[in-house]
Amino acid sequence: MTNSHVSTPVDRSSERPPEHAAISSRASRLPRPAVRQLVPYAALVALLAFFTTQSANFLTVTNILVMAQSASILMVIALGATLVVVAGSVDLSVGAVATIVGVLAAHLSQQGHTSSIWLLVLVGALCGLVNGILVAYVRLPSFLVTLGTMFIFGGIAAKITGGYFVSLNYPSLSEAVNGKPIGQIPAGLLWMVVAIAVSAFLAYRTVFGRRVYAIGGNEKVAKLAGQPVERTKVWMFVFSGLLAGFGGLMLVARAGGSSPDMGEPFLLTAIAAIVMGGTSLNGGVGGPARTIVGVVIIEVLTNGLIIIGADPYYQNIALGSVIICAVIVTIKRSEMAAIK
Amino acid sequence: MVEVHEDLIVELQDATQTFGVVRALDGVSIKVGKGEFVGLAGENGAGKSTVLSVLSGLIRPDAGTIRLRGHEVPQRDWSFHKANLAGVFRIYQEQALLPNLSVYENMYLGHENLFSRAGTINRRRMRALARQHMEEFVGRSIDPGALVGGLSWGERQLVEIVRAFAIASLLEIRSPLILLDEPTAAMTHDDLEAFYSLLGRMRTQATFEEASFLLVSHRLDEVLRLSDRVYVMKDGRVVDEVTDTGSVDEADLHAAMVGRARAHNYYCEDRQRSSFGRESIQLRNLSVKNAFQDVSFEVHEGEIVGVGGVTGSGKSELGRALAGLSPIDSGTLGIHGHDVTNSSVGERIGKGIGYVPLDRHSEGIILYLPIDLNMTLSALRQSATTGRFILSRTKERATATQAMKRFAIRAPNCTVKPADLSGGNQQKVVMARSLVADSTVLILDHPTRGVDAGAKHEIYQLLRDLADRGVAIIMITDELPELIGLSNRIVVMRGGVVTQETLSPAGAKPSEEDIVKALV
Known part of the structure; x- marks a missing residue:
């Protein structure tokens, strides 16, 4: 209805453009929201169909397991950052956190302190804690805070190794990440399933997750409803750091050692996966289930292009195009949220 | 009062418009004459x-025609900007001004080309012209060079309406049509008066004596007071036309709108309680710097206390302070005997305070x-979890479904998003949140x-229901009939202090004049 009368925007900071204009003209041209939500899935099905017809090796059990193993690190890191995005913030430091944990792991393994390597995920959580405190209590924009800590964590990592490749000398970590504990199932797939289960449970089934959605939907309302907004923000950054740190351990095991920029590519890919899945950068909508779709799309695309023997340079072009196409759809949705 | 205009400025004929399954317009025909309101x-x-x-x-309507000054508007070619150029201006409830630009830049937004020569804008001329129009209509109180973001809500509404005239004048259109939505x-009492007098000045202004207005408003008193003629719409159709607005009162208009007479007992005065339970909330010499000082009163179980006052009286600030949104500088606040003066929002909710804020969105x-x-x-922990965390x-659905039923919220089910609900239903959702939290003191x-x-x-019926269940209610409002009709007791604030406390028993309600005296 056009006549749903809205009241009283006395808040001077939140000016809205004429809403009727935006909505009525756009709504008529775009598919319904329910249909639009399915677009990421449709894109995935289309990609699967395309690569299946192009190569007999694509849709095979072996290749699916390869893809699962390959996607696992991105999945773990992206799931951690998803809750932050749902709350309307962003964590740009995930790649640097993964790097610092990976570098420390390789470093410690060279010095023989292998027993404490698993505890390095707590370093990731600590990094998240720093982000969270700066965002929630010092009240700085998360974009700037995590941009700053991205450089700081990256710098610390480079300092530790002096910029050299350090090989990992801790077979049990390598086995836990690269091995096949159950039959042909790669360990990465299992870790991925654990990360999915934990983050989905947190997001959809806990009070904490609900608060994250409320903050993303409207922070003032969450506050007025008595929710501990600051504390929730700190915890969600800690969770993001924890998973990024774990991603770092997987990364160093996968690469067999650490280099000072190993986590870098994961930052933008993770954000791309989150947004492609349909989580709005404005916060409040989306979640882990959508990030899974985003990560799978990226993996299918990357893997598929290799399998059909496409020029590697085309990979990034294709990835970028798919991101933009997928985002067109999600952006419309988030614009609605911003305008209405 | 009523003039018959031979020359119409706009004529909408048999307009039909459907949105999905909803027929928003069903053969609507409306005429507005030159100089008519x-x-x-x-x-x-x-x-x-x-x-x-x-x-x-x-x-663009699915069917129907628009004639502007006698000429049919080509539908394909009709847009908001084209309408502007043809002298049709719409003033929004949620203003369409850019806060980061100055008043004069906002006034001529989209028409800069008329001030430009060789690609550069003559800002001085733009500013001078804006100043001239502002002074003509609203005096010198608003500086054309000021940033819009720094103006009050009422001031911005004035800017927006002057802008329509400024552009019309720039385009040399003598008979603009102003659509007021x-x-x-969202105006407060003093803004209203400034606004009405501005409209009055515009209608008598010589250059624009042919200016016409089409007003949409929920305030029926205002519709009757300002209009020469009123169309009454219901379910996408024009069901009535009031040509003599002087001989019709709000109740008549309301009856035509809803197709039935307004409940005689609009404020459910017959259900007003006369006996109350124990003291629920107690304010003792409460002060918040730059907002209000030394406010004391108490509300009992089942009692409704109305708080009235003009903008700047501190009444909304009082509500925010009670909810815990601004720190209390001195005095004490007690809930059921517990001191919550320094408690957080969450702690106060736990003690029973529920707050329904001014700005719903x-x-x-x-x-x-x-x-x-x-x-x-x-x-969350009481209504939506098993255990503390899960x-x-x-x-949760059971809780919500029950609350929806009790509050008569009209939505297909409880998973609908509030964005798709009407204002009234949204407000009921906000109120229901407090009730789900078992609030015993409700501040609205x-x-x-x-x-x-x-x-x-x-909503009035709901408030009576809540009072019957022993909820203590503090209702802050600008609307005098509501304040008087609903309250057991009325607290009037002015300049941050309480100037009057009046009993308002059913059957012996104070008159609006009694309250106004203390307001201003």
């Missing part, structure tokens, strides 16, 4: 705003979070703002 009355969803959208070029919904409701999730937000959707800041007449009555 026409009102559009109707409940939410009657199609009033759609009429304005069609006239202002925002939507709920221009006063920015503070009251999460538009894209389903109704049930909005409702349980204040009491949500139970079954329990303008509970019926932006809510249509029918839903208002439902």
Whole structure:
């Protein structure tokens, strides 16, 4: 209805453009929201169909397991950052956190302190804690805070190794990440399933997750409803750091050692996966289930292009195009949220 | 009062517009004569705003024609900007001004080309012209060079309306049509008077004596007071036309709108309680710097205390302080005997305080979070979890479904998003959140703002229900009939202090004049 009368925007900071204009003209041209939500899935099905017809090796059990193993690190890191995005913030430091944990792991393994390597995920959580405190209590924009800590964590990592490749000398970590504990199932797939289960449970089934959605939907309302907004923000950054740190351990095991920029590519890919899945950068909508779709799309695309023997340079072009196409759809949705 | 104009400025004929399955306009025909002020009355969803959208070029109707000054408007070529150029201006309830630009830049937004030579804008001329129009209509109180973001809400509304005249004058259009879309919904009492006198000045101004207005408003008194003629709409149709606005009162208009007479007992005075329980909330010499000082009163179980006052009287600030949004500088606040003067918002909710804020969209409701999730937000642990940490959707849905029933919230089910609900239903969702949290003290800041007449009555009934169940209610409002009709006791504030406390028993209500005396 056009006549749903809205009241009283006395808040001077939140000016809205004429809403009727935006909505009525756009709504008529775009598919319904329910249909639009399915677009990421449709894109995935289309990609699967395309690569299946192009190569007999694509849709095979072996290749699916390869893809699962390959996607696992991105999945773990992206799931951690998803809750932050749902709350309307962003964590740009995930790649640097993964790097610092990976570098420390390789470093410690060279010095023989292998027993404490698993505890390095707590370093990731600590990094998240720093982000969270700066965002929630010092009240700085998360974009700037995590941009700053991205450089700081990256710098610390480079300092530790002096910029050299350090090989990992801790077979049990390598086995836990690269091995096949159950039959042909790669360990990465299992870790991925654990990360999915934990983050989905947190997001959809806990009070904490609900608060994250409320903050993303409207922070003032969450506050007025008595929710501990600051504390929730700190915890969600800690969770993001924890998973990024774990991603770092997987990364160093996968690469067999650490280099000072190993986590870098994961930052933008993770954000791309989150947004492609349909989580709005404005916060409040989306979640882990959508990030899974985003990560799978990226993996299918990357893997598929290799399998059909496409020029590697085309990979990034294709990835970028798919991101933009997928985002067109999600952006419309988030614009609605911003305008209405 | 009524003049018959031979030359019409606009004529909408048999306009039909469907949105999905909803028929928003069903063969609507409306005429506005030159120099005429026409009102559009109707409940939410009657199609009033759609009429304005069609006239202002925002939507093209499925069928029907628009004639502007006698010429049919080519539908394909009709847009908001084209409408502007043809002298049709729409003033929004939620203003369309850019806060980061100055008043004069806003006034000529989209028409800079008329000030430019060789690609550079002659700002000095733009500013001088803006100043001239501002002084002509609103005096010197608003500096054309000031940033719009720094103006008050009322001031910005004035800017927006002067802008329509400024552009009309620039384009040399002598008979602009101004579409007013709920221009006063968010205005306070003093803003209103400034606004009405501005409209008066505009109508008598020589250059624009042919200017016409089409007003959509929930305030029926205003529609009757300002309009020469009123169309009454219901369910997408024009059901009545009032040509003699002097001989009709609000109740008549309301009856025509809803198709029935307004309940004689609009404020449910017959259900007003006369005996109350124990003291629920106690304010003792409460002060917040730069807002209010030394406010003392108490509210008992089942009692409704209305707080009135003009803007700047400190009444809304009082509500925010009671909710815990601003720190209390001195005095004490007690709930059921517990001192909560320094408690956080969450702690106060735990003690029984529920707060329904003034600005529903920015503070009251999460538009894209389903109704049930909005409702349980204040009491997640009590209403939506098993144990302390894990949500139970079954329990949450049950809680929400029950609350929806009790509050008569009209939505297909509890997973609908509030963005798709009417203002009245959204407000009920906000109120339901407090009730789900078992609030025993409810503080409402303008509970019926932006809510249509029918839903208002439902909210009044709800408040009576709550009082019957022993909830203590503090209702902050600008609307005098509501303040008087609903309250057991009225506290009037002026300049941050309480100037009057009046009993308002059923059957012996104070008159509006009694209250106004203490207001100003």
